[in-house]
Amino acid sequence: xxxxxxxxxxxxxxxxxxxxxxxxxxxxxxxxxxxxxxxQASTSEKAAAAAASLRxxxxxxxFIKTSGNATVDHLKKYLGMRLxxxxxxxxxxxxEGPYHKCTISIRPHGEFMTIPDGLTLGQICDKYWRINKPLxxxxxxxxxxxx
Amino acid sequence: xxxxxxxxxxxxxKNIDRxxxxxxPVTVNNVTVVxxxxxxxxxxxxxxxxx
Numbered sequence: 308x309x310x311x312x313x314x315x316x317x318x319x320x321x322x323x324x325x326x327x328x329x330x331x332x333x334x335x336x337x338x339x340x341x342x343x344x345x346x347q348a349s350t351s352e353k354a355a356a357a358a359a360s361l362r363x364x365x366x367x368x369x370f371i372k373t374s375g376n377a378t379v380d381h382l383k384k385y386l387g388m389r390l391x392x393x394x395x396x397x398x399x400x401x402x403e404g405p406y407h408k409c410t411i412s413i414r415p416h417g418e419f420m421t422i423p424d425g426l427t428l429g430q431i432c433d434k435y436w437r438i439n440k441p442l443x444x445x446x447x448x449x450x451x452x453x454x
Numbered sequence: 455x456x457x458x459x460x461x462x463x464x465x466x467x468k469n470i471d472r473x474x475x476x477x478x479p480v481t482v483n484n485v486t487v488v489x490x491x492x493x494x495x496x497x498x499x500x501x502x503x504x505x
Contacts, residue, residue, distance in 0.1 A: 334464065335464070336464055337464065337465070337466050337467045338467075339467065368494075369491055370467050370470045370491065370492040370493070370494060371489055371490065371491050371492070372467070372489075372490040372492070373487050373488065373489045373490065374487050374488070376485070376487065377480075377487040377489065378482060378485070380482040380483070381480045381482050381485075381487050381489065382489075384480050384482055385478060385480045385489045388478065388480070389478070389491070432464060439465055440465050441464075441465045441466065441467050441468075442464075
């Protein structure tokens with residue numbers, strides 16, 4: 308007669324080694340999120356900002372921590388959300404539109420380099436930011452430039 | 455069997471107040487990350503002039 312192979316009972320809790328391996332993969336990135344120098348406070352640009360209904364007091368350096376798999380798109384969206392939130396708290400209705408059009412760049416060796424949207428912060432650190440200081444990311448709205 | 459562990463240590467921010475944070479989940483293309491914003495350490499203002 309045919310004999311069935313004995314079935315092994317599944318061991319519950321045998322995969323305990325898997326759970327500890329997950330946390331190692333996602334690393335955190337701390338970065339300084341700065342306005343691009345072109346956005347900073349020349350009189351003509353402030354006037355341009357006022358004309359474009361943008362508030363200049365929101366242009367500030369932000370200190371951020373997030374996971375390494377966050378992309379440039381996440382940063383852009385976060386910036387838009389924060390600026391809209393700040394505007395609401397200040398009693399103003401803020402248009403999020405201009406902030407989605409912002410450009411994200413870094414300056415690893417003195418020259419600004421625009422970062423593509425899909426790149427993660429981990430990739431940026433690995434490819435471009437090989438210096439021993441926190442990542443510095445610059446944001447710049449296209450609407451801001453007058454040319 | 456030895457497993458090689460790669461330690462990925464990134465430089466941390468300085469001069470920030472880690473006790474006051476603002477956490478905000480952000481979702482793009484079905485990927486959600488939590489972005490934590492710190493405030494800079496406030497400079498101790500010792501004197502206040504009144505006129």
